[in-house]
Amino acid sequence: MAGGWARDGAVSEQIEDSIQDELSRMKARRQPVGESLTHCAECEEPIPEARRAALPGVKLCIDCQQERDSAYTQRGGINRRGSKDSQLK
């Protein structure tokens, strides 16, 4: 009778759970914990004090951080773009 309906709800709840899980994992990855470095761990450029104050535990200069961020964005972006396309068509 109304069985299919309840099952749909349970499935989307599960999907939301795993999205939340993935999001919190990504957030954890983006917020390094520990002591801020005075110089970038990758290229050894000095990290500006304002950046160190704004990002506790920062290990990379702006350039290296942006490179990493864009690598993550690319990975997530492919999926997002794909599902947007299929919604529009």
Ligand SMILES: [Zn+2]
């Ligand atoms: Zn750097």
